[in-house]
Amino acid sequence: MYTQAMDIAAAKGEKPGKPTRLENPEYQAQFDDKVDRGDFIEAKDWMPEAYRRTLVRQISQHAHSEIVGMLPEGNWITRAPSLKRKSILLAKVQDEGGHGLYLYAAAETLGVSRDELVEALHSGKAKYSSIFNYPTLTWADIGVIGWLVDGAAIMNQIPLCRCSYGPYARAMLRICKEESFHQRQGYDLLLTMMQGTPAQRDMVQDAVNRWWWPSLMMFGPHDAQSQNSADSMRWGIKRISNDELRQKFVDATVPQAQVLGVGLPDPHLKWNEQRGHWDFGAIDWDEFWNVVAGHGPCNRERLQARVSAWEEGAWVREAALAHADKRAARARAA
Numbered sequence: 001m002y003t004q005a006m007d008i009a010a011a012k013g014e015k016p017g018k019p020t021r022l023e024n025p026e027y028q029a030q031f032d033d034k035v036d037r038g039d040f041i042e043a044k045d046w047m048p049e050a051y052r053r054t055l056v057r058q059i060s061q062h063a064h065s066e067i068v069g070m071l072p073e074g075n076w077i078t079r080a081p082s083l084k085r086k087s088i089l090l091a092k093v094q095d096e097g098g099h100g101l102y103l104y105a106a107a108e109t110l111g112v113s114r115d116e117l118v119e120a121l122h123s124g125k126a127k128y129s130s131i132f133n134y135p136t137l138t139w140a141d142i143g144v145i146g147w148l149v150d151g152a153a154i155m156n157q158i159p160l161c162r163c164s165y166g167p168y169a170r171a172m173l174r175i176c177k178e179e180s181f182h183q184r185q186g187y188d189l190l191l192t193m194m195q196g197t198p199a200q201r202d203m204v205q206d207a208v209n210r211w212w213w214p215s216l217m218m219f220g221p222h223d224a225q226s227q228n229s230a231d232s233m234r235w236g237i238k239r240i241s242n243d244e245l246r247q248k249f250v251d252a253t254v255p256q257a258q259v260l261g262v263g264l265p266d267p268h269l270k271w272n273e274q275r276g277h278w279d280f281g282a283i284d285w286d287e288f289w290n291v292v293a294g295h296g297p298c299n300r301e302r303l304q305a306r307v308s309a310w311e312e313g314a315w316v317r318e319a320a321l322a323h324a325d326k327r328a329a330r331a332r333a334a
């Protein structure tokens with residue numbers, strides 16, 4: 001496959017006229033024009049090295065989030081209260097695995113290998129979303145993850161369908177369609193529980209209380225603290241800022257909470273007529289950075305689960321490689 005990594009090798013031989021990733025004002029101007037016109041940058045196109053690195057960082061962290069994100073919900077598959085809910089949850093968790101794979105594939109078009117990406121996750125070098133370091137204590141958490149976590153994910157990811165990098169934007173189209181189903185199944189689960197017993201309603205309220213603030217943190221730090229935003233906005237990777245997306249999420253979610261009949265754990269939540277938005281209280285950024293730094297309630301457990309799965313799956317990878325080698329040898333002999 002032609003990738004940017006192969007361009008580096010080509011660059012060493014400096015074939016005349018061949019685009020490389022080395023600084024080049026002419027290619028840079030063409031790249032800037034394309035981004036300004038809203039055209040996609042494709043894997044074979046020249047791109048600035050910083051753009052490529054930012055994409056690898058964001059896409060791979062997004063992929064890791066999807067894969068680690070299977071764990072909190074996977075924890076409830078065997079304990080789902082009915083066959084219907086079990087099959088829905090199984091399908092959802094499987095979808096998240098699929099999203100991780102599309103995203104790893106999109107990152108690979110930028111010249112990094114899957115092994116490098118996985119190694120970065122397992123060694124703790126690469127980040128994944130803070131949200132998946134919180135525990136799923138009751139069945140209501142499964143509904144709340146669908147409603148709030150997938151809801152926040154969709155809000156953040158719809159603009160990524162128009163991201164300037166073609167392979168990422170195209171992966172996001174399908175992911176967003178599936179996330180939208182995930183959000184609805186979570187809301188449906190909660191609506192059912194809210195029509196149940198007082199104990200079930202309390203369970204939903206307790207789960208909402210625990211997940212509300214971490215869901216708002218998913219959008220990342222305030223714009224003023226967002227070190228990557230300026231470049232990402234200029235390059236058309238990000239289209240809407242962290243704070244704007246967070247506000248859109250709050251505005252969309254408050255009426256949904258009212259229909260559901262649950263309270264949101266924020267005494268400062270108030271409709272602001274002048275702004276035409278819901279005001280909300282201050283986010284605990286110390287908690288956010290603590291979780292991002294690896295000290296959340298489940299960080300160790302999540303990473304350990306991924307590392308164990310990788311180690312225990314070694315024999316599958318070896319068997320698949322041996323099988324591929326055999327087939328290739330047979331094809332050569334034929």
Ligand code: FAQ
Nearest residue numbers: 062065069096128129130153217218219220226227228229
């Ligand atoms: N957690 O400068 P910014 C899902 C880091 S998928 C951890 O603003 P940026 C599906 C950030 O990486 C959820 N770290 O960064 C699902 C940066 O550090 P770095 C994941 C965070 O990239 C549902 C530093 O802070 N979604 O939920 C977080 O411009 C249910 C400064 O931040 C995506 O990945 C955080 N929450 O904006 C699965 C979407 N926020 O890398 C299962 C794609 C920030 O320089 C079940 N990503 N940081 O070392 C994005 O849109 C962006 O990367 C942001 C962050 C908005 C997350």
